[in-house]
Amino acid sequence: MEKVKCLIIGSGPAGYTAAIYTARAALAPVVYAGLVPGGQLTTTSEVENFPGYPEGVNGTVMMDDLRRQAERFGAVVRPGVVTAVDLSRRPFVATVDDGEYTIEAESIIIATGAEARYLGLPSERKYIGMGVSACAVCDGFFYRGRDVAVVGGGDSACEEALFLSTLCRKVYLIVRKEFLRASKHMQRRVFETSNIEVLFGSVTEEVLGDQNGVTGVRVRGPEGVQRVLDIEGFFLGIGHTPRTEIFKGQLELDPDGYILVGAAVGAALSAPDSNGNTAGSGDWTPSTATSVPGVFAAGDVADRVYQQAVTAAGSGCRAAFDCERFLIEG
Numbered sequence: 352m353e354k355v356k357c358l359i360i361g362s363g364p365a366g367y368t369a370a371i372y373t374a375r376a377a378l379a380p381v382v383y384a385g386l387v388p389g390g391q392l393t394t395t396s397e398v399e400n401f402p403g404y405p406e407g408v409n410g411t412v413m414m415d416d417l418r419r420q421a422e423r424f425g426a427v428v429r430p431g432v433v434t435a436v437d438l439s440r441r442p443f444v445a446t447v448d449d450g451e452y453t454i455e456a457e458s459i460i461i462a463t464g465a466e467a468r469y470l471g472l473p474s475e476r477k478y479i480g481m482g483v484s485a486c487a488v489c490d491g492f493f494y495r496g497r498d499v500a501v502v503g504g505g506d507s508a509c510e511e512a513l514f515l516s517t518l519c520r521k522v523y524l525i526v527r528k529e530f531l532r533a534s535k536h537m538q539r540r541v542f543e544t545s546n547i548e549v550l551f552g553s554v555t556e557e558v559l560g561d562q563n564g565v566t567g568v569r570v571r572g573p574e575g576v577q578r579v580l581d582i583e584g585f586f587l588g589i590g591h592t593p594r595t596e597i598f599k600g601q602l603e604l605d606p607d608g609y610i611l612v613g614a615a616v617g618a619a620l621s622a623p624d625s626n627g628n629t630a631g632s633g634d635w636t637p638s639t640a641t642s643v644p645g646v647f648a649a650g651d652v653a654d655r656v657y658q659q660a661v662t663a664a665g666s667g668c669r670a671a672f673d674c675e676r677f678l679i680e681g
């Protein structure tokens with residue numbers, strides 16, 4: 352069986368950045384790219400907020416640059432989905448493509464990302480990237496001075512609505528239930544924002560549009576009354592699903608399935624060893640360490656808050672440092 356020092360699962364900004372750093376540290380990383388080589392940014396056209404690109408950059412081009420940069424230092428990027436892992440002993444074992452291949456790894460960096468949830472309407476799918484977006488921070492800027500809608504009733508939807516309210520003329524918040532699930536503080540901020548209109552008891556029936564993109568959304572409100580909102584941006588605020596299925600039962604996850612890392616792992620990190628040392632002692636805090644020593648997690652899969660390319664890349668760098676240090680110290 353092939354043996355590697357460092358296996359990286361995922362090829363988004365977190366995975367490729369971890370690959371750049373671990374390759375430069377002579378760990379000869381092998382990266383499995385998964386079903387979406389390059390990650391989520393390959394599903395969008397223009398990325399305007401990644402530092403270093405004053406004119407913006409096409410998401411696919413940017414991720415291709417990252418891949419080539421990692422390969423330049425010797426990272427091996429392979430197609431393939433890791434379909435199972437055994438983290439119960441080291442070296443760890445990963446199974447690729449349902450048993451087509453197995454590989455042993457001294458360490459693993461998990462960078463499998465999180466998938467934005469959509470409503471599942473055919474009309475919504477049709478306009479993804481043409482007015483339908485699951486990321487207000489990423490795409491809100493394109494709708495300055497326009498009218499938009501956000502779907503959802505929890506903290507993420509309220510945050511998206513509040514963010515958009517600073518850029519857009521009007522923000523409709525479409526809420527299925529008769530109340531908001533968001534924190535009281537968040538609710539108060541939403542209700543106090545004059546250009547946010549909350550539509551309770553409302554279900555999105557269809558996203559409307561033409562060849563240029565979204566032009567409106569049809570919602571069914573209380574007592575079945577239909578209403579068409581004239582909007583140009585339709586934002587999903589119904590959360591993300593971290594891709595952690597294969598790690599369930601092996602790593603500590605939070606209730607929504609995000610991998611717990613660093614201080615959040617708690618006992619696993621702070622328990623002293625026989626010499627009285629803890630993993631986070633001295634000048635080193637392994638902020639990407641999971642509950643299994645030698646397994647690290649970076650990017651959206653371990654971050655329910657920031658979920659941006661630059662933060663994913665930053666944590667990929669940290670995971671590489673943590674991993675290298677772990678391998679040196681045994």
Ligand SMILES: Cc1cc2nc3c(=O)[nH]c(=O)nc-3n(C[C@H](O)[C@H](O)[C@H](O)COP(=O)(O)OP(=O)(O)OC[C@H]3O[C@@H](n4cnc5c(N)ncnc54)[C@H](O)[C@@H]3O)c2cc1C
Pocket residue numbers: 360361362363364365366383384385386387388389390391392394395397398399400401431432433434462463464465467484485486489490594597649650651652657658659660661663
């Ligand atoms: C439409 C859209 C537009 C966005 N625009 C911006 C923007 O303008 N600016 C910005 O900063 N952020 C933007 N984001 C958010 C940004 O894309 C994410 O925060 C970032 O990509 C997260 O990086 P990641 O490396 O953690 O995961 P991802 O990019 O999600 O990559 C995950 C990788 O893991 C792989 N994978 C998953 N499971 C497996 C497996 N079992 N085996 C092998 N591989 C696996 C996938 O194939 C993929 O390559 C946008 C997101 C979306 C959806």
